[in-house]
Amino acid sequence: MKIFDHQNYDEYVKAQIEKNEKKTNNVWVDSKEINLLIKKIHKYTPNAKFGICHGVRNAWEVSELKNRLGIDVIGTEISPSAANYDNTIQWDFHKVKDEWIDNVDFIYSNSFDHSYDPEMCIDKWMKCIKKDGVCFIHWMQSNINKLDAADCFSATRKEYRKLFNKKYTVMEEFFHYRHRIIFAIRHKQIEDEIQRGK
Numbered sequence: 802m803k804i805f806d807h808q809n810y811d812e813y814v815k816a817q818i819e820k821n822e823k824k825t826n827n828v829w830v831d832s833k834e835i836n837l838l839i840k841k842i843h844k845y846t847p848n849a850k851f852g853i854c855h856g857v858r859n860a861w862e863v864s865e866l867k868n869r870l871g872i873d874v875i876g877t878e879i880s881p882s883a884a885n886y887d888n889t890i891q892w893d894f895h896k897v898k899d900e901w902i903d904n905v906d907f908i909y910s911n912s913f914d915h916s917y918d919p920e921m922c923i924d925k926w927m928k929c930i931k932k933d934g935v936c937f938i939h940w941m942q943s944n945i946n947k948l949d950a951a952d953c954f955s956a957t958r959k960e961y962r963k964l965f966n967k968k969y970t971v972m973e974e975f976f977h978y979r980h981r982i983i984f985a986i987r988h989k990q991i992e993d994e995i996q997r998g999k
Contacts (some may be wrong), residue, residue: 803955813953825859838937841937854910894925903929939984969989970988
């Protein structure tokens with residue numbers, strides 16, 4: 802597990818905005834993965850009413866999930882370009898709005914590798930997740946050896962799993978493409994209750 806050593810927070814933000822501007826029109830996740838994600842949202846949170854997508858760039862996944870699930874889904878993006886997209890706010894995903902705490906059915910992100918403090922970041926996200934909610938985080942094999950000021954967190958699939966299981970429970974690791982995994986993470990308490998109920 803590796804984390805880029807930024808000189809300060811401003812350097813981190815600058816790197817994120819510059820990367821966003823270079824790849825504004827790029828869509829990282831595709832429709833096949835969204836189809837699979839929607840199936841898992843229905844499986845784990847069938848009564849979901851509110852979801853957040855973190856680090857959305859051009860907000861394609863926000864639009865897809867919102868329209869296809871028929872619920873309230875918003876996106877966060879640290880770049881000022883967030884203002885150009887519907888249902889998207891300019892926001893550092895390491896921070897939490899008070900109204901999100903214990904009020905989010907699911908969080909999805911394919912930008913976790915842009916976190917300057919991954920343990921703190923997952924703690925913040927899980928603080929928002931309802932007791933029976935789920936956090937979905939993408940991992941890609943090609944990011945293992947990739948580390949710079951923007952893609953500032955690099956780890957193996959095993960290291961991701963260990964990080965998430967430290968305080969929470971990885972319920973499933975699913976994929977459409979073998980080199981791109983989505984972790985489904987839940988609060989330990991609710992997963993323990995589910996297992997005891999079986």
